[in-house]
Amino acid sequence: MARSAILFAFLIFSATTPAQAVDDPALEAAFGRLSTPAPGPTRTVGRNTNGCILGAEALPLSGPGYRVVHPNQNRYWGHPDLIATIRGLGEAAAAQGLGLMLVADLGQPRGGPITGHGSHEVGLDADIRLNPWTEGELPAVEIADPTEVYYVDGARSTAVNSKWGAAQAALVRSAAERPEVERIFAHPAIKKAFCEGATGDRTWLGKVRAWYGHRAHFHIRLGCPVGSPDCVAQAPVPEGDGCGAELDWWFTDEPYAPGDPNAPKPEPPPLPAACTALLPR
Ligand SMILES: [Zn+2]
Structure with a gap:
């Protein structure tokens, strides 16, 4: 999730939704410098929105069915469970003939607050582009600075655009059907497309959560891994497929109502001590 969206959401829904972390830019910069x-x-420590990871693993920059984009940003680190999930998704994408899956940000080498994201801090979150590459070899320029391909035209669009197709749906569904994936964030219009079109067993659909942004990529999140007692689990997704009233709310004015400009800015929660200990003294 983008940090600006989290801030926005916090300001307008603090009464109706759980508080979201708002990170300190200095801490983001400090963790960003750790190579x-x-x-x-x-060991993952803390929450997806306020934590870090020790002993993170690097996702190899390319593997069967996938390629890491903008690798110079050094944001391809995560828990081995996440690395295994992405490799599995790449293999599944190849097996389904979807094209080359483009993997964007996971986390920084030590996780922690990360510029441009509200979460991605404990090695359990990853962004996957919705546009698998299908036109032969991926050009170097598309690796270094990939073109954003939007499947929803505007922030408040209520339907996907004509680019949305079977490949996008298969990519997201493949991730949602993996048992270790707890949540997926996608634009409300994408969730709506699934609510209207998904056939067969829909139990996976409850994991696909509508959220701001996410028009060109989707976000996958794993649960707390075994062997990380300091990992703080998030609430499980509610029962059901998440279609109906819960989704309809996203198509009202309420999520986009301007917040009170005089409201106090929320203080970032303190980072766990085991995480600040990872910074140079
Ligand atoms: Zn994300």
Whole structure:
């Protein structure tokens, strides 16, 4: 999720939705400068929105069915469970003939607050582009600075555009059907497309959560891994497919109502001590 969206959401819905983390830019910069993982056994600490990871693993820049984009940003680190999930998704994309899956941000080598995102802090979140590459070899320029392909025209559009198709649906569904994936964030219009079109067993659909942005990529989130006692789990997704009234709310004015400009800015929650300990002194 983009940080601006989180801020926006916090300001307007603090009464109706759980508080979202708002990160300190200095901490984001400090974690952004760390180029290597913290040594030792893998351990995620804290929440997706306020935490870090020790012993993170790098996703290889390319593998069967996938390619990491903008690798110079060094945001391809995560828990080995997440690395395994992405590799599995790449293999599934290849097996389904969807094209080359483009993997954007996971997290920084030590996780932590990350510029441009509200979460992606504990090595359990990843952004996947909705446009698998299908035109032969991926050009270097598209690796370094990939073109954003939007499947929903505007922030408040209520339907996907004509680019949305079977490949996008298959990519998202393939991720949602994996048992280790707890949540997926997608634009409300994308969720709506699934609510209207998904056939067969729909139990996976409850994991696809409508959220701001997410018009060119979707976001996958894993639950707390085994062996990370300091990982703070999030609430499970509600029962059901999440279609109906819950989704309809996104097509009202309420999510987009301007907030009170005089409201106090929420304070970032303190980062767990085990995370600040990863910064140079
Ligand atoms: Zn994301």
